[in-house]
Amino acid sequence: MDPVVTACVLIIGNEILSGRTQDTNLAFLGRSLGELGIRVREARVVPDIAEEIVAAVNACRARYDYVFTTGGIGPTHDDITSECIARAFGVPLERNPEAVRRLDAHYGDPAKLNEARLRMAAIPSGATLVDNPISAAPGYQIDNVFVLAGVPSIMQAMFEQLAPRLKSGPPVLARTVSCRVPEGTIAEGLGALQQRYPALDIGSYPYFGVGGFGVSLVLRGTDEAELERATGELCALVRSLGGEPTVTVGQA
Amino acid sequence: MDPVVTACVLIIGNEILSGRTQDTNLAFLGRSLGELGIRVREARVVPDIAEEIVAAVNACRARYDYVFTTGGIGPTHDDITSECIARAFGVPLERNPEAVRRLDAHYGDPAKLNEARLRMAAIPSGATLVDNPISAAPGYQIDNVFVLAGVPSIMQAMFEQLAPRLKSGPPVLARTVSCRVPEGTIAEGLGALQQRYPALDIGSYPYFGVGGFGVSLVLRGTDEAELERATGELCALVRSLGGEPTVTVGQA
Structure with missing residues (x-):
């Protein structure tokens, strides 16, 4: 590590x-x-x-x-x-x-x-x-x-x-999965994902705007392959709940 | 007090x-x-x-x-x-x-x-x-x-x-004196003003923008009469240094 x-x-x-x-x-x-x-x-x-x-x-x-x-x-x-x-x-x-x-x-x-x-x-x-x-x-x-x-x-x-x-470490990489699934609906699956990927930092940031509500789910970590796998699983979770995931590279 | x-x-x-x-x-x-x-x-x-x-x-x-x-x-x-x-x-x-x-x-x-x-x-x-x-x-x-x-x-x-x-105190009142006198030019007189008015909190905030540079001098305190007196003295200081003070009520 x-x-x-x-x-x-x-x-x-x-x-x-x-x-x-x-x-x-x-x-x-x-x-x-x-x-x-x-x-x-x-x-x-x-x-x-x-x-x-x-x-x-x-x-x-x-x-x-x-x-x-x-x-x-x-x-x-x-x-x-x-x-x-x-x-x-x-x-x-x-x-x-x-x-x-x-x-x-x-x-x-x-x-x-x-x-x-x-x-x-x-x-x-x-x-x-x-x-x-x-x-x-x-x-x-x-x-x-x-x-x-x-x-x-x-x-x-x-x-x-x-x-x-500066003495730097491995860069912190991020993926953002945005969707319109309510935070309370995805919370259980998201918590389970965090438990499966303890080295990642997974955050959930709801937004409310004129275009309606949604949530940005941000995954951060230093291992790109692991990040990609977790992002894939998160997209599958969003779809299983009837949502349409949009993935952005970075913490959009 | x-x-x-x-x-x-x-x-x-x-x-x-x-x-x-x-x-x-x-x-x-x-x-x-x-x-x-x-x-x-x-x-x-x-x-x-x-x-x-x-x-x-x-x-x-x-x-x-x-x-x-x-x-x-x-x-x-x-x-x-x-x-x-x-x-x-x-x-x-x-x-x-x-x-x-x-x-x-x-x-x-x-x-x-x-x-x-x-x-x-x-x-x-x-x-x-x-x-x-x-x-x-x-x-x-x-x-x-x-x-x-x-x-x-x-x-x-x-x-x-x-x-x-909430248990509140006397409201914090503010005056902002804006001018184009360089911060380093007004610093001495401003420090002396702060010493004469220890109950006030006097801050100096330079800005740099497309319209040029300037400084916002903010006076904060709870005694309105004292605040007005100090603001008047500050305006006189700005003028003595060739500046044109603009006074705003609040921390503009």
């Missing part, structure tokens, strides 16, 4: 908890890491309170192979992620010369590189920078923790830079 | 962690609870693994005034929230007669109320039902934990039913 590589996503920011901002970083990281064979096993959203961030970083980095944080690395007073990461690791926060150089080149005018912007060059000692091709201020890696921006376009660009550094 | 009423949102489901499904329940609950003066202080997303759910429920219910769970109360094998809630509270899971009656009325045909669907009537002992006006299968409250559906339309309908039961 392949060793499973696990990750946790730590979303930092009052604006996510208050509902002002709809987080989309978790879904992006869940999909992108899944393609690399890394399973996101937990996510936490924490406020801009230092003790909360430090505690969450330390709890999560001890439990998972990787932790990805998003948010709180900008120039304003509410951007406190880096000081919290330094505290969590018990290392000093240092002005990183390479980060200063990148900010300097980005702003082009030394007068613009004020104390607030220089906060974005304060990086925990021992961290390795992660490029930010959009707005220069870098993310970084310290041990198994990756510290990324909160703005989705910047976070995604940073992720592309760091992805090659 | 008014006592702050706090909440935690616990999102249960592999599909959120894998990125298959974009969660929107946290943002809805964050906004809706904020309007009632209840602050969401943490959110966690946990997989369909019993030990993880039980541990998260117990950690969160001890720390916050309320916990709201979403997901995992349907009829299929991956719906394990209720058994986990029962384990977390150390109470039996019982077939609730009123829940059975509602399901019976909803399906209209006893043959349809199979074992899988009856799982939706298995409720931890001592819980109080929360109506589900859409698909009958109820949510419930046990102590300070509210157990809700994962499908957003059903979760929202359940929330409307339970909202009057």
Whole structure:
């Protein structure tokens, strides 16, 4: 059995908890890491309170192979992620010369590189920078923790830079079987299928829309042949209940 | 000073962690609870693994005034929230007669109320039902934990039913000052404003879009007069930096 590589996503920011901002970083990281064979096993959203961030970083980095944080690395007073990461690791926060150089080149005018912007060059000692091709201020890696921006376009660009550094597992493959059989009708057979295929993760996601109701049955696993067999059995189950299965590759 | 009423949102489901499904329940609950003066202080997303759910429920219910769970109360094998809630509270899971009656009325045909669907009537002992006006299968409250559906339309309908039961605090009011002053330029003055108004929560959220860049500065608090004063000072700060502030009521 392949060793499973696990990750946790730590979303930092009052604006996510208050509902002002709809987080989309978790879904992006869940999909992108899944393609690399890394399973996101937990996510936490924490406020801009230092003790909360430090505690969450330390709890999560001890439990998972990787932790990805998003948010709180900008120039304003509410951007406190880096000081919290330094505290969590018990290392000093240092002005990183390479980060200063990148900010300097980005702003082009030394007068613009004020104390607030220089906060974005304060990086925990021992961290390795992660490029930010959009707005220069870098993310970084310290041990198994990756510290990324909160703005989705910047976070995604940073992720592309760091992805090659990750230890990946066998990619998580998925098949989705959609049908209009009610969830309560297929539940018994679906549970039996899950028992026959314990290595697969089988989920049932009902939907209700203007086009009527239905259910997406998602099978996930790393062994393609096993996935295909289980998908075939699931299609037969759907047909036996009077449904018309539609199979999609991926978690449609 | 008014006592702050706090909440935690616990999102249960592999599909959120894998990125298959974009969660929107946290943002809805964050906004809706904020309007009632209840602050969401943490959110966690946990997989369909019993030990993880039980541990998260117990950690969160001890720390916050309320916990709201979403997901995992349907009829299929991956719906394990209720058994986990029962384990977390150390109470039996019982077939609730009123829940059975509602399901019976909803399906209209006893043959349809199979074992899988009856799982939706298995409720931890001592819980109080929360109506589900859409698909009958109820949510419930046990102590300070509210157990809700994962499908957003059903979760929202359940929330409307339970909202009057909540102990609420003074509503959280917000003002948003938008401008095109770069974040790094306004950061110093914004930090000083936060120091002058420690009871307010002032956040800075940059945006980058086809219409150019800008920043939304959000002030949140419960004292409207103080909020107005701080908003006025912030507008003056924006103008002193050559910007044009636009004020919106709420967290635009």
